[in-house]
Amino acid sequence: MKGDRLGLSMILASAIVIFIAFGIQTTHHIKTEVSHLRREAVSLSRSLSRTPYDQLVSHTKGNSVSSILMHGLDNSAFVYVSIVDPYGKPLMELSRPGISIPAVAPKALTSWFEERNLQLDELGDEIIEFNTPLINRGQVVGQIRLGYVKPAFTFNASDIPFFATIALAIFLLTPFFYLVVKREIRPLRKASDQMDKLIAQDTLSRIDISTSGELEEFMRHFSQYVDKALDRVQQLEGELTERETSGKLLSYKRMRIESVIQSLPDAVMVLDETGNVCFANIRFSTLLGVPVKDVMEKRIAEWCANQEMAAYLTDCSRRAGRNVSTNIREFTLGVSPKKDIAVMPCPLFSPRDPSHVLGTLVLIRDVTAQNLAKEGGGAFIAQVAHELKSPLNVISMYCETLQGGGDMTEAFFVEAANVIKDETERMTMLINNTLNLTKIEMGSININRSRVKLKDLLQDAFDTCERSDQAGDLEFKLDLPAEIGPVAVDKELMRIAINNLLTNAVKYSNQGGVISLSAEETDSSVRISVKDTGIGIDSGEVERIFEKFYRSDSSEVRKRVGHGMGLALAREIVQLHQGVLSVTSIPGKGSVFTIEFNKEADLLKLAG
Amino acid sequence: MNRVLIVDDEPHVIRVLNLALSRTGVAVDVAYNGINALEYLQTHQPDAVITDIDMPRMDGKTLCNRICDMYPDREFPIFIMTARAELEHRDWARNIPNLTFMEKPLSIRKLIKALSEHFPANSEH
Numbered sequence: 001m002k003g004d005r006l007g008l009s010m011i012l013a014s015a016i017v018i019f020i021a022f023g024i025q026t027t028h029h030i031k032t033e034v035s036h037l038r039r040e041a042v043s044l045s046r047s048l049s050r051t052p053y054d055q056l057v058s059h060t061k062g063n064s065v066s067s068i069l070m071h072g073l074d075n076s077a078f079v080y081v082s083i084v085d086p087y088g089k090p091l092m093e094l095s096r097p098g099i100s101i102p103a104v105a106p107k108a109l110t111s112w113f114e115e116r117n118l119q120l121d122e123l124g125d126e127i128i129e130f131n132t133p134l135i136n137r138g139q140v141v142g143q144i145r146l147g148y149v150k151p152a153f154t155f156n157a158s159d160i161p162f163f164a165t166i167a168l169a170i171f172l173l174t175p176f177f178y179l180v181v182k183r184e185i186r187p188l189r190k191a192s193d194q195m196d197k198l199i200a201q202d203t204l205s206r207i208d209i210s211t212s213g214e215l216e217e218f219m220r221h222f223s224q225y226v227d228k229a230l231d232r233v234q235q236l237e238g239e240l241t242e243r244e245t246s247g248k249l250l251s252y253k254r255m256r257i258e259s260v261i262q263s264l265p266d267a268v269m270v271l272d273e274t275g276n277v278c279f280a281n282i283r284f285s286t287l288l289g290v291p292v293k294d295v296m297e298k299r300i301a302e303w304c305a306n307q308e309m310a311a312y313l314t315d316c317s318r319r320a321g322r323n324v325s326t327n328i329r330e331f332t333l334g335v336s337p338k339k340d341i342a343v344m345p346c347p348l349f350s351p352r353d354p355s356h357v358l359g360t361l362v363l364i365r366d367v368t369a370q371n372l373a374k375e376g377g378g379a380f381i382a383q384v385a386h387e388l389k390s391p392l393n394v395i396s397m398y399c400e401t402l403q404g405g406g407d408m409t410e411a412f413f414v415e416a417a418n419v420i421k422d423e424t425e426r427m428t429m430l431i432n433n434t435l436n437l438t439k440i441e442m443g444s445i446n447i448n449r450s451r452v453k454l455k456d457l458l459q460d461a462f463d464t465c466e467r468s469d470q471a472g473d474l475e476f477k478l479d480l481p482a483e484i485g486p487v488a489v490d491k492e493l494m495r496i497a498i499n500n501l502l503t504n505a506v507k508y509s510n511q512g513g514v515i516s517l518s519a520e521e522t523d524s525s526v527r528i529s530v531k532d533t534g535i536g537i538d539s540g541e542v543e544r545i546f547e548k549f550y551r552s553d554s555s556e557v558r559k560r561v562g563h564g565m566g567l568a569l570a571r572e573i574v575q576l577h578q579g580v581l582s583v584t585s586i587p588g589k590g591s592v593f594t595i596e597f598n599k600e601a602d603l604l605k606l607a608g
Numbered sequence: 609m610n611r612v613l614i615v616d617d618e619p620h621v622i623r624v625l626n627l628a629l630s631r632t633g634v635a636v637d638v639a640y641n642g643i644n645a646l647e648y649l650q651t652h653q654p655d656a657v658i659t660d661i662d663m664p665r666m667d668g669k670t671l672c673n674r675i676c677d678m679y680p681d682r683e684f685p686i687f688i689m690t691a692r693a694e695l696e697h698r699d700w701a702r703n704i705p706n707l708t709f710m711e712k713p714l715s716i717r718k719l720i721k722a723l724s725e726h727f728p729a730n731s732e733h
Contacts, residue, residue: 386662389691389712390618396713397624404716406631419620553664555640558617 007178014174018167025162026153033151034128037077041130041146042113048081048144053136056083057091079120079127080147083134091142106143107131117150126150187211187219204230267364270348275299275317278359287341287366288333306331309343313362316345320360330367340368383549384434387563391423391430426561433565436496437548440572447493447576451486454519454526461495462517465502474509479518487526487599489577497573497581498528500566501593505532507560508591521599528595536587545583546571570595610727611635611652615645615659615671616689621714625658628716634723642666646674654684656723658710661690661697669697672704682706685726689714 048056080095088106095101102118107129115130128150134142190209198205206226211219261268267284269277277295285292288304295303300317304310309331333339344363350356398416402408439445458480466476498517505515509532516531535556537545544550549564551557567581570593574581579597612634616622626636637654639645641663657675661668668688675682686704690697691712701707710719 386691393689393691393712393714394618394620394624397621397628397716400716401624401628404628412627415623423620551664555617555664558640558664559619 006181010174010178014170017170018163021166022163025159030151030153037128037148037151038115038130040075041148044146045113045130045132045144049132049135053134053141056134077148077151079149080145082145083142084145085142086140101145101147109133109143118147184215187215191219204233206230269362269364271300271313271317271360271362273357273359275314284364287364306333312343313345317360320347320357338368339366340371341365342367380548384430387430387549388427391427394423395420422561426563430563430565433569437565437569437572440569440576447490449488449490452489452491452494453484454487455480455484457491457495458498458517458519458528461498461502464499465506468506470506473512474506475512475514477514477516479516481519481521484519484521484526485599489597493573493576497570497595498530500570501530504566505530505534507562508532508557509534524599525596526599529592531590531592533590536589536591537583537585538587542583542585546581609633609635610655611637612656612658612723613637613639613645613648613654615639615642615657615663615668617641617660617663621660625716628720632720642668642671642674645671649675649678653679656685656687656726658687658719659689661688669700672707676704687719687722
């Protein structure tokens with residue numbers, strides 16, 4: 001398409017060249033004719049000027065000089081000669097037949113020979129009129145007007161070979177130039193095609209074409225330019241990647257810091273220099289029960305329900321920087337549930353200028369659990385002390401009575417000895433259970449699993465219980481399967497748990513009661529049950545019996561020695577083995593305590 | 609003969625106190641918790657009440673409060689036995705007249721001495 005346009009352009013250009021050449025030739029021809037006429041007119045004007053005035057203006061036709069000149073002229077272009085006086089009145093006129101001389105005023109002459117273009121009425125032809133002054137005895141007495149038909153374009157057959165030669169040459173040269181140009185621009189076309197492809201592929205790369213001459217230089221420069229552009233693009237891409245990376249890194253760091261602040265277990269609030277809240281994390285709203293949006297850009301007194309805390313924080317914010325001590329103050333929010341919070345304000349110093357304070361950072365921590373634990377710890381110690389004092393009291397009283405002497409029966413001595421022994425055992429058990437339970441709760445006891453023959457363990461515990469002094473006239477039943485696979489448990493801990501269950505069963509049985517220890521094994525789990533026919537547990541107390549120091553108020557329970565630690569410890573031990581200790585009971589009929597734990601999981605753990 | 613009500617859920621304590629006080633010539637009545645004691649007090653007025661503080665169903669402090677309600681012009685003393693520090697109950701005790709704390713482990717001798725201060729007539733036993 002582009003090639004066609006080039007061809008057409010060249011043909012058009014050729015035609016224009018031919019046309020211009022023709023025009024130049026014609027103009028030249030006309031100019032030559034005009035100058036030829038001018039020369040002739042000059043020579044004629046001179047001849048006429050030299051002719052005596054009388055002869056010139058003689059009205060005798062055929063004899064005048066002008067008549068002779070008229071005849072002598074062999075020029076078809078000559079149309080008229082007219083001699084006029086200074087006012088334009090013709091003194092002598094001669095013209096070709098049928099031609100009337102234009103009646104115009106004489107031209108105002110500034111030089112000897114001048115010319116002007118006129119129009120003939122009849123023919124409508126243009127004529128050139130040459131004007132020369134007519135001088136007689138040194139006086140300008142008139143004007144000589146010589147009229148010639150203005151040379152016009154005429155096509156001469158003789159010019160045909162000339163034009164044909166030019167046209168031929170041009171028509172031959174056009175395809176030649178066309179081919180030459182086409183050949184020269186072929187690399188450009190290739191380059192263009194390559195660019196098209198690159199544009200289509202949306203890539204930027206060097207254009208590789210073989211060229212020669214000036215185009216080669218152009219292509220070399222162009223390639224250098226492209227190379228530079230590529231380098232720049234690569235550099236910019238590098239910078240962009242770098243910026244993106246650093247932007248991502250910054251954003252990641254910012255997100256990480258934000259996430260750290262948001263994930264802090266403590267509430268974080270920042271007060272600006274004027275004491276308004278300018279930041280608060282999510283924990284803030286959960287801890288203080290005020291949405292973050294409700295505190296932003298507000299003074300503390302506007303949202304803080306605890307006036308004491310608001311006053312403290314406002315004061316800290318005002319004194320920020322002047323008093324760097326970070327006093328932790330505790331406040332209690334709400335009534336039920338009450339929440340204890342510890343508030344720690346710290347001034348925020350500018351990193352650039354430590355004397356400048358940007359605001360106050362306030363850390364708020366929920367210390368409810370901590371305070372409860374403190375209280376709980378105190379209560380636990382008090383409870384243990386109390387539980388120890390009860391048997392001590394009994395022992396002490398018996399001892400004092402024994403010391404008092406008097407008429408003491410032998411039966412009383414026996415009784416005293418038995419009571420003292422029982423109470424000592426009770427204290428020992430309480431101390432052991434307390435120590436074990438505390439260790440488990442503190443996590444300082446290491447569960448020491450080993451492959452244990454559960455059947456032997458149960459048999460041992462059963463025998464010990466059956467032979468104990470408390471067993472009395474109770475009936476003991478052991479119902480174990482012929483074979484129980486080995487289980488991975490802490491033998492000592494599990495023995496304590498089973499012992500506590502058996503001891504309880506004995507303790508809360510009535511005379512002649514039946515105590516059964518049984519075990520079942522499934523593919524995945526082991527279930528150990530201790531069943532008694534004792535006093536049972538009220539449904540309202542079933543869950544509470546596992547609490548530390550919980551003892552039923554029922555007189556049936558109270559008349560039996562206990563301290564409310566055995567079941568708590570047993571449950572802790574079973575839970576350490578990822579097992580469950582549960583109970584079902586019918587008051588007055590008896591209870592069944594069941595330990596169930598996953599056998600395979602435990603074995604896998606041991607293997608691991 | 610002076611009559612003393614002992615209130616305690618611990619049978620051994622009752623047993624020993626009963627023995628020791630009987631030997632001093634004091635008649636002893638026994639209740640195993642506060643409710644039993646109140647039932648007893650509906651019909652009897654002892655010369656002294658000795659009660660434990662930690663008991664099931666009704667503790668010693670509640671019992672004392674109820675006795676105060678029951679006998680606004682009570683003259684007989686109450687001895688309250690506690691394993692806990694007396695300090696803990698100080699505020700409560702301020703409103704109960706004629707109340708004596710006996711700390712556990714209980715000294716029987718001290719108890720008898722304190723009782724005898726309230727029954728001078730029977731102290732020779």
